[in-house]
Amino acid sequence: MFRFGYAGAFPRDGCVVANPVARFPMPIATPFHPRTSARCVSLFYKDWAGYYAVRSYDTTHDREYFAFRHACGLIDVTPLYKYDVRGEDAARFLARVMVRDIRKLKVNQVYYVCWCDDHGRIIDDGTVSRLTDNDYRVTSSEPAWHWLQRTSRGYRVSIEDVSDAIAALSLQGPTARDVLNNVTEDAVAKLGFFKLTRAKIARADVIVSRTGYTGDLGYEIWMANDDALRVYDALYAKGHPFGLQPAGLDAMDVTRVEAGFILNGVDYYSALRCMIPSRQSTPFELGLGWMVSTEHGCIGSEALAREREYGSIRKLVGLDVDWNETEALFRSHRLPPEVHPGAWRDPRPVYDARGAFIGQATSGAWSPLLKKNLALATLVREHTAPGTEVRFEVTVEYERRTVKATVTETPFFNPERKRK
Amino acid sequence: MARYDAIIVGAGHNGLVAAAYLAKAGRRVLVLEQRPVIGGAAVTEEVFPGFQFSVCSYVVSLFRPHIIRELELTKHGMQLIPLECSFTPHLEGPGLVRWSDPNRTRREVSRFSRKDAEIYPEFALAMSKMSFFVKHIIDSPPPEIGSLHPNEITKLMGLFGRLRDLGPDMMELHAQLLTMSGVDFLRMWFEADALLAPMSCSGIIGTFLGVHSPGTAYVLLHHYMGEIDGAFRSWGFSKGGTGGVSQAIANAAVHHGAAIRTDARVASVVIRNNRAKGVVLENGEEIDARVVISNADPRRTFLTMVGENHFDADFVTQVKRYKYRGSSGKVNLALDRFPDFTCRPGDGVHVRGDIAVAPSLEYLERAYDDAKYGEFSKRPYLNVVVPSLVDPSVAPPGKHVMSIFVQYAPYHLKGGAETWPKRREEFGDTVVDTLAEYAPGLKESILHRQVLTPWDLEHEMGLTEGNIFQGELSLEQLLFLRPVQGWSRYRTPVRNLWLCGSGTHPGGGIMGAPGELCAKSLMNEGAV
Incomplete structure (x- = not known):
């Protein structure tokens, strides 16, 4: 019998630990763990920044994914x-x-x-x-x-x-606003996109920001660790009529691909952790050029100004993998087409029409909403104009083949309700 | 010159699919709908304030994935949410739930039969193989048997080639599928009554046959071959009800330039020199077009809108012989809370899929017995879904809509079909009483009730004899025999008059295939 640690690397007082390794358990639990673990019947977790994070509450993440898009999903984002x-x-x-x-x-x-x-x-x-x-x-x-x-x-x-002192929940989906309106009397209803407000939920002081990682209407709620369970319980109870589902990282990963959001360590690597310079990326290459201001003299501004002037050598784009070709490829093996269930992160090479390597797809997912096989890929500049056709690697019956994919602008999914 | 290239009579989902394909190809298209809303039987209506009912059809599976892609329907608002499981409540014991998780299903089924539990994946594999084969058949116009045209012969040869590829076992299985009853077919794998009953129900939906009647095995496959995201045998809700599908197709059609008019009832098709020239609306307005495409069923099209005198006697006989015999009704409820099922309390995951009241084969056969002698079943087979659990937008917060498909409700009631309106409430009570045996709190939770008998389906939705598939899906009415031998290719004996509804190959369900294949055939032949 052991208890999970809580907001800190050390187990709390009273924790009986026989195994010396478990004196400093990793990963550790977030303050929501008593509630999330009770509902996580699949025991399907992963390590996120040293914390236990639920991948999916059930054996598949489908219900959580559809909650994000048609009702709302509640996800513990404390490890940020x-x-x-x-x-x-x-x-x-x-x-x-x-x-x-x-x-x-x-x-x-x-x-x-x-x-x-x-x-x-x-x-x-x-x-x-x-x-x-x-x-x-x-x-x-x-x-x-x-x-x-x-x-x-x-x-x-x-x-x-304050990483370990502040707990955070993300409430994402079309009914997220209705749920919040029912737990707080404050001005959350009118909260604009990328705005924040202070509010009270279950008598606890929280900060609500209209942000998220699903590309949908959504909020993130920030609170002190001690208030975590009260806030969670209030949201869970009041969210029920609005179809609220506890959701995990697997479902969110599909939504973030649909939203075209990049992920550090997957779609790019921190410059401080790259063995070779070609692994490093720039904001322009990742499609973040819109936020770069070279006038205010930030760190790296000279290099950024040069890149703005001369252009980047690579660019992150969306790929829409052709379904007809995929289906035909599988049909030639007398198989129905197979898609990866959920999002993938193992990089796949991308080729031009002549078979030359032009870059890599770093994450992707079949979108159940858009009925499209999507990927995020970093390609050399010549092949990044929307509409360009490239070849995407698909494995069928253990054999690596390619199918057509079309360069598409991201986000793939961008509902009006996200900003409205 | 005619104002329109094509007029489509009826804005059902197939009519809209045909319209969208024609408009996308640059044709001038007008869709005329008699009701104030589009969708035909794939329709969502706010029957009671705040409650969006999928009035008739209630789940989607068969809709052809390539139509979604070709018409870009997701861009136009089509959103499908898969059903998670199938729940069969029992009066005693915890009932049976078939989950999407195979291990969980195995555990559930093994309470009734260990053999069934382990053979379940083998059955699923066989059905997938068959669906994979049948997919080719439903995605192309039916072959014309006896035609010596090289194209037709090549097509038939191709079909036989595919059949041969399946191997002798699967060929045998196909022969069995076409001739056997649903129960006998399933008995080749399964033994437990509790499993056979809900599974065989797929074989009777929309037909006036019992689970033991030969021919129902095919209907079973018809309900199995639906696919969502490449996976066969998956059913889903449409966001905002099944009208959401129709609305998305309509948006695509309008986006490509088609015009849609509601409250425009077509009285007749204008025919000159055995050619369709346009339509006359009930208000007397005449609209001409190069072709007229009817999304109505064959009887309504040929006998009501065109008239017997335009066809050969033999053709008319065949049209009249084509079987409808509606066998089902629909009850839609607005609920103020989710009622508990005694055998599995709470609104857990088990109620987020479909709920089938089909406790045993005897129950189903008895339900059919009533119908055989002109009565609606005293204890009918029910297929229940609660879409508001998954898509909260269709009901006020915390409240629910419940859609109940009811079989048997024979159109030809003893005393005549016209006695249905008098017995509508009695029918509704029977349905509610039946379900309340499994969910005792149901009656108290009902806020509103809508009851649709086969008579109502005929008079309000325009489905002859209340048949939800525009004609039974029995073997003698399928493929090159649907709707009439020799006229299975969407053409009709009247030139420039075409059919695009479920009364043509490959049949009913929210499938879109008849509409698509009609539009493509029509353009291939250069009709417009």
Whole structure:
């Protein structure tokens, strides 16, 4: 018998641990674990930033996926890294780090951002929220405290790692707003896209931001660890009439491919972790060029300005893998076409019409909503115009073949309700 | 010159598919619908405020995936949500649920028969093989038997070639499938009554036959060959009800330039020199077109809209002989909460799929006995779905819509079909009473009730004799025999008059294939 640790690397007092390895258990549980583990009948977990994260609550993730698109899904996103940046230079400092000019960020607004090294190579992507005048919160997918710390020399700011102190839930889907309206009397109903507000849920103080990783109407709710279960219970109870389902990472992965969202460590690698330069990426290559401002002098701005002028050598694009060719290929083996159940992340090569290697598809999924076989791929520039036909690798009966795929703009799925 | 290349009579899903294909190919198309809403039997209506009913058809599976791609229907709003399981409640014991998870299904079935539990995947494999073969047949116009045209001969040879590829075992199985009863066919694998009963139901839906009647095995396959995302035997809800499918097709058609008029009832087809020239609406308006395509069933088209005198006596005889004999009704409920099933309480996952009241083969056969002698079943077979559990947009929060498909409800009631309106509420009560035996709280939770008898299906939806497939899916009415021998290729004896409804190959269900194949045949032949 053992108990899960809770918001920290060490087991809590009273935890009886016989096995010395289990004195410092990894991964650890998030504050929602008592509720999520009770519902996760599949015991299907993965390690996300050192935390247990549910992949799917049932043996398949279909129900959770459809909840995201037709009702709403509730997902524990506590493992995101969170940092509070405070002080009179906070805006100036964050503008220095981020490729987006944070000085323009208004109170109660959220920016989607990325940051680079001196050579304009991307380190990570995340969000910056402005909580009060000089109080900002940064989220990231990899630990960022040290990068923030070492770039803050000379700025009057304090950087606090609140990753383990703040629990977070993401409520995504067309009925997410109705659920929130039923648990809080605050102004969540009118909350605009990429805005945040303070609210009370089950008497707990929370921050609600209109953000997410599914490309749909959705909110993220940030709270102190101690309030986590109360907030979860309230959402769960009030969400029932609106079709709320607890959802895991597998379902979210399909939705993020539909939304064309990139993932650090999958679609690109942090510049700080690349063995060879060709593995590194730039914001422009990843389709984040829209957020790059080269005027405000961020880290890497000179390289970024050069790239803006001369263009990038590669570009991340969407691929729509041709179904008729896929079907015909399988039919030649007298098989019905097979699709990977859920999203995949094992990279696959992409070729041009003559069979020359032109890049790699790094993640993809069959979209049950769009009835399309989708992929995100980084290709050399010559083959990235929408409508370009490329060859995508498909394995049929152990044999590697290719089928046609068409370069498509992302997002593949972009409902009006996301912004409205 | 005619204003339109094609007029399509009836905005059912097949008529809309035909319209979309023609419009996409640049033809000028007008769709005329007698009702104020489009969709025909694939329709969603807010019958009671806040509750969106899939009034007639209620689940989607057979819709051809290539039509979705070719017409880009997902872009035009088509969204399908798969059903998770099939639940058969019992009065005693926990009932039976067949899940999408094979291990879970095995455990469930092994309570009734260990053999059945383990042979289930073998059966699924055989059905998949057959579906894979049948797919070619339903996705192309039927072969013309006896034709010496090289194209036809090549096509037949191709078909035999595919059949040969299946191997002798599968060929035998096909012969058995075409001739056996649903129960006998299933007995080649299964033994448990509790499993045979709900499985054999797929073989009687929409036909006036019992589960032991020969020929029902084919109908079983007809319900198995549906595919969603490449997986056979998967059924789904349409977002916003089955009208959502029709609406998406209509959006595609309009996007390509087709015009759709509702509240426009066609009184007759204008025929000059044995050629269709257009239609006359009930208000007297005449609209001319190069071709007229009827989405109505054969009897309504040939005998009501055109008239017997335009056809040979032999043809008319065949049209009249074509069987409808509607055998089912529909009850739609608005509920203020989800009622508990005694055998498995709570609104868990088991009720998110379809719920079949078919506890035993004897139950089903007795239900048929009533129907044989002109009565609706005292304890009918019910197929229940609660789409609001999966798609909350169709009901107010916390409330639900329940759709109940009821068989048997014979159109030819003792005392005549016209006695149906008088017995409508009695029929509704029977259905509710039957379901309430399994879910005792049901009656108290009903806010509103809509009862559709075969008579209502005929008079409100335009389905002759209330047959949901525009004619039974029995072997003598399929393939090159549907609807009439010699006229299975969507053409009719009247030039420029075409059929595109479920009364043509490959038949009923929200499939879209008749509409697609009609439009393609018509353009291949250069009719427009």
